[in-house]
Amino acid sequence: MKQELPEKYYLDHFYEFIDYISSVSGHLLEQSHQTFLNAFRELDEASQCLLVRLLNRNVSVIDQKTLRYAEIYDLESSLSHLNAKGLIRSLSEQDWPGCLTYFTKDQLCAYLDQHQIVYKSSFKKQAIIEVLVQSITFEQMNSNEAFKGYWIKACESDFHYLLYLFFGNVDSRLNQFSLRDLGVRKTQGQQVSVQARFNSKEEAATSFIYAQKLHALKKPQLLDWEALANEVAALPEPVGETATVQYSRYLLKLARQVERLDEQRALSLYQLCSLPEAEERCLRLLYSFGEREQVQQRLMTIIERAGSEHLLLFAEDFLARKFNQKRTSKLTDVLRSAKQVNIDEMFRHNVEQGVCNYYRSMGIEAIHTENDYWRALFGLTFWSELFESELSICNEFDWTPACLKDGRFYSLHEIAIQQKLSLLADKSRYLHFLTQCATEHFGKPNGLFRWKPTLLKEMLHILKPIDLDALRCFLEVMAQNYQALSDGFPDLTVIDEQGIRFEEVKAPGDSLRQNQLVTLNKLKEAGFDAGVCRVNWITDPDQAYCVVDIETTGGTKETHRITEIGIVKVIAGEIVDRWQTLVNPQRHIPGFITNLTGISDDMVKDSPTFAEIAGDLTAFLAGSIFVAHNVNFDYGFIKAEFARLDEHFSMPKLCTVKEMRRFYPGHDSYGLANLCEIYDIRLINHHRALSDAEATAQLLLMINEKRLTNVQVDR
Known part of the structure; x- marks a missing residue:
């Protein structure tokens, strides 16, 4: 059962967070981090509440007009306290171009119109921002009422570092505590023996740097790959296993992107990376540059030292194909001989x-x-x-x-x-x-x-x-x-x-x-x-098919239930078995459904529930293909019923509507009744499960007759 969170739960979570940082990871903190923690502890409770609220926001720029919290009784005073402690600051000239991204396009356009600045209404938001930056000075913007009341979270970099020490990644935020307390996110439990993630400040700092750099690569369209490649030489040496792995992953991902622009530059990046994937890519590039002798020697070295299994497989394969005239790869050989x-x-x-x-x-x-x-x-x-x-x-x-x-x-x-x-x-x-x-x-x-x-x-x-x-x-x-x-x-x-x-x-x-x-x-x-x-x-003539039809209390599987199931089993072109049962839906059957199907509450009140017939149904369907007219309806209802029992249901499906359209095109309607009339198929009791399944089975036999004669139809 989900728990209700206490008043000011977010402040309790923040204290839980910084207590861990101070007691477990205190040796990893620089002076700026200690200063941030001390500044927070010296605040009054209302100001602490406000800071935690601000830190929980994903944006770096805060609009004062959006700060409406019941527990913060004097917003101006709390903002002043945070500013005095250096935890927030007002916008400076270098901030305001970035700040513009937090405004809507309409707001920005209104400001341009106010100052009679020419732009195209078709411009995207970023283009509008560029026009503003080129046309308006910071002083002009700062004097406009629409752009006042904005604050920068000055402590954000320190806070993100502490988050990294706690969670070990740069994606998690403090809301993880709330999700835990609400029962939404499972954790290892309070009994876990806590420990610091790193042994030294150097390990933690370099790991944090490369975690951030890897995270930035998730938005490649925003990055200047040439600039990133140029800065590699100035990057700090990774300290510790975690940072070393992150550094190598960063180099590999960076090199793959740079390779599209400059293969020689990419080669130099691959050579700095210790991962097997980088060595493989490096050798492929060297081979394309004509460095055959060097490549051959390095391949032989890889084979002799027998390190990474993936790299060894590549080396043996590449050597055989490029230097020993073998025409196919080992992967292809294994597949062909299977x-x-x-x-x-x-x-x-x-x-x-x-x-x-x-x-x-x-x-x-x-x-x-x-x-x-x-x-x-x-x-x-x-x-x-x-x-x-x-x-x-x-x-x-x-x-x-x-x-x-x-x-x-x-x-x-x-x-x-x-x-x-x-x-x-x-x-x-x-x-x-x-x-x-x-x-x-x-x-x-x-x-x-x-x-x-x-x-x-x-x-x-x-x-x-x-x-x-x-x-x-x-x-x-x-x-x-x-x-x-x-x-x-x-x-x-x-x-x-x-x-x-x-x-x-x-x-x-x-x-x-x-x-x-x-x-x-x-x-x-x-x-x-x-x-x-x-x-x-x-097309296997001996394949077993189970032609299924169900009746339900309505059309939505999430809220309605099955009232009847009828199944006809077909093997080798013959109907070999049948299975039918009414099902107690454990809810009222609407009158219009009873009028349509003839199935009433009285008819199903003594019938088994789905849970009681689930085992028999599974056994009857085993080893077959699930067939129905508009198969996703019947299949979806049965899958939902099994899900209510915490059981997974999965079968291959065949839709007779889709296959009849494929093999017998040209009809205005592919409803079951219409097809039965066209092809003279007996349909005695339409909208009863077994009767409809019997008729659908005849459609299946027609479909398979086409399939077995190897009729070529585009899929």
Whole structure:
């Protein structure tokens, strides 16, 4: 349940914030930061309230006319106190061009009109500002009543630095405390052992600089890339792991943008960066410049030292193709040599589910696991080291441990990690440990994986046939280099008589990414069976279809409910089964709906609720394609009903309206009744679920007849 916030909650939050800064991160503060904190503490309460209100605003320029707060009884006095303490200041000449951005275009145009300054009404706001700056002096602007009463937050840079020390990023603001107290944002909880993010002022300062620079790159259209490239030589040396990583990421992103303008300048930036991606780009540029001998030597060095897996894969591949006349890349070779399966084209938008259905039709279990399963396994195995160690989490707002981001996780926790890995010597012991950990921490926020009700059950099921030696080996590699092995995991886990294997699914036109091949190779090196499964699209005559029709209490799935479900199952062109039930919607059925469908409150009062038939419905639909006339209506209602039960519903869909338009064009109406009349399809009891499903099944048979004869129609 959400909590109500106490009066002046924002001031309480600010004190919580600065108490952490002073007690935990005091050694990271410069004199200006201490001066800011002292100035705040010396203010009266009303002035403190006002300052916190101002700091919570996203803009640097404050319009005094917008300051209307009940707790600030004397605004002029509080503003005067803040000004006297140097926490705010009035606008200066260098401020006012930037201040203009806080006015509306209409306000700016009105001022231009007042001074009879020529401009075009089609001008955008920035162009209007430029006209003003060129035409009006600061003194003229400052004397105008419309531009009076503006203040600059003079303490903003100090405040942003403190925010960075607390949250570890330059995006978070103090409203995170309010979201926490309202129950909107989950945190690690007050029991977390707090610690400073940095050991020294130098670490904190350089990390803050590069965090800000990375943040600025999010708006590339506003940046002068040549100027940014020119200033690199004057940038401070990064101190500490976090700042070093940020510095390298900044150089990489900057170089990628500069490369569009000046490849030679970009090359010099890549050479300053320590990231594998920069080394790869650097070598590609050198090769394009004709430096073949240098490139070949550096490629050989990379292969010999066998560092980054991604860089090693690139080096081996580039050397083979550019210097040994190999025509295709390793990624292409792996994809071309992969096994192939034929899947019905109706799974084009959910290829993984199509392959799962393919295996299930042969009695083989296939589960869509992808990244979440492995991240959850890693997170639960090392939960205490990741989230309960004094070396991992700085405060309750942290989700992802910093040591995972900067690559220090294994070096900081090697002994504890090896102790956890020793649990894998005994499967029952390890499964018990995972169960205990998942039960204790279920729902706690983390930056690794998403909790879901079935997570533990699915995990234990997959672990039963797994080879623990291989798992132990792979988890150790993940711990040593989580950043390189946190994604790219195969889509499917397949379990059959031979054991367990992992498959990356690729549809026609898909490419195999480098990170996916790296992860596949690491899984194989650990001892797992892992590979790629290529899909060929076909029209499968044996594909199962469930033609569904529902009746409801109204047209909106968010507020209305299902009253009847009718399903016809079609396999190999034949209707093989039917399923029908009335459903108690647990709400009143409107009279016009009863007139339309014939379904009344009395008819459904003793019928099962959706929750009571959900299991049977899931079983009947399993392995099929969901078909309906205007499919998103029926599918959306059923998905919403499952969501009310906290269950996920996902199936491939086929819409008979869309497919009839495709294969049988030219009709004025594609409503079910009209199509049934045109094609002489029996429709005895329109607007009853099973009757409509029966008629829609006949449309499906017509559609599939066209599909099976390979009629070529543009999609």
